[in-house]
Amino acid sequence: MNCRLCKNTEATKIFSATNMHGRHLWDASQHFDVTRCLSCGAVYIDNLSIDDDYYRKYYPACYYDEGKISGFLGFVLGALTHISLKSKERTILRYLNDRPGKSFKILDIGCGQGDFLESLNKNKFEKFGIEINKKAYQECLKKKLHVYDQDLKKADFKDDFFDVITLWHVVEHLMDPVETLIAAKRILKKDGILVIATPNTDSLGFKLGKKLWFHLDAPRHLTLFGRQSIKFLANAAGLKVAGSGATFYDYPLDLFWSLRESACKIPAYILYPFFKMLSQETMMLIFRKL
Ligand SMILES: [Zn+2]
Numbered sequence: 001m002n003c004r005l006c007k008n009t010e011a012t013k014i015f016s017a018t019n020m021h022g023r024h025l026w027d028a029s030q031h032f033d034v035t036r037c038l039s040c041g042a043v044y045i046d047n048l049s050i051d052d053d054y055y056r057k058y059y060p061a062c063y064y065d066e067g068k069i070s071g072f073l074g075f076v077l078g079a080l081t082h083i084s085l086k087s088k089e090r091t092i093l094r095y096l097n098d099r100p101g102k103s104f105k106i107l108d109i110g111c112g113q114g115d116f117l118e119s120l121n122k123n124k125f126e127k128f129g130i131e132i133n134k135k136a137y138q139e140c141l142k143k144k145l146h147v148y149d150q151d152l153k154k155a156d157f158k159d160d161f162f163d164v165i166t167l168w169h170v171v172e173h174l175m176d177p178v179e180t181l182i183a184a185k186r187i188l189k190k191d192g193i194l195v196i197a198t199p200n201t202d203s204l205g206f207k208l209g210k211k212l213w214f215h216l217d218a219p220r221h222l223t224l225f226g227r228q229s230i231k232f233l234a235n236a237a238g239l240k241v242a243g244s245g246a247t248f249y250d251y252p253l254d255l256f257w258s259l260r261e262s263a264c265k266i267p268a269y270i271l272y273p274f275f276k277m278l279s280q281e282t283m284m285l286i287f288r289k290l
Pocket residue numbers: 003004005006007008037038039040041042
């Protein structure tokens with residue numbers, strides 16, 4: 001098949017993956033070819049037809065519930081999530097050149113259960129979200145968030161409407177990421193920012209963990225990006241990279257789980273925070289219109 005990003009056909013299979021979600025094995029009998037495009041460097045799942053059956057089969061109702069940890073570790077992870085959300089808000093306000101009295105319209109595409117939108121200062125942000133997962137959408141409504149349960153193109157926002165559009169771990173799920181970013185760019189103000197967080201295939205977890213990489217999530221992550229391919233995506237959509245944000249507190253245990261069968265796991269576990277910072281398992285990038 002053609003690369004989902006640059007449409008080139010020259011690619012090489014790098015390994016075979018099973019149906020895993022984070023650290024959880026969902027179905028060992030299913031196998032997927034993880035392939036790297038020789039032109040743009042994007043990593044994608046080859047030979048997969050994306051139809052209604054695909055969504056029914058690979059996105060079960062428990063999709064947003066899996067992986068919750070309780071007890072003291074759950075409390076610590078919850079605190080780190082809070083730090084991560086507040087750090088994202090500060091980064092966004094910095095790139096928007098925030099001043100006292102200013103407020104901003106934000107759209108969170110693929111907002112899940114609305115945790116990010118809910119965490120934002122309501123005096124600073126007029127909040128909108130899009131979420132097509134029915135269960136997650138209902139959770140957003142319970143939180144009284146202004147969320148649409150339809151595709152971005154059908155939501156029909158006006159041109160140049162938002163100061164900031166965020167896609168937290170969304171682009172890797174899309175059938176055509178360039179098309180979605182072009183649609184997002186239309187509704188973004190001229191001096192607005194588009195923020196993307198996505199797994200990073202330049203990371204240690206991907207290189208050493210391979211099919212056990214925490215962020216592989218085959219076959220739900222259709223396209224995975226490194227620095228080269230994320231720049232290709234931005235360019236193709238008429239955007240430029242304006243900067244990056246910190247992701248150290250996102251998914252604190254991702255590298256731990258990715259390396260569990262790797263020969264390097266002992267030094268990586270002993271010096272975990274150092275390896276985690278060095279590795280950048282995920283990346284957060286800020287884009288502006290070209
Ligand atoms: Zn490509």
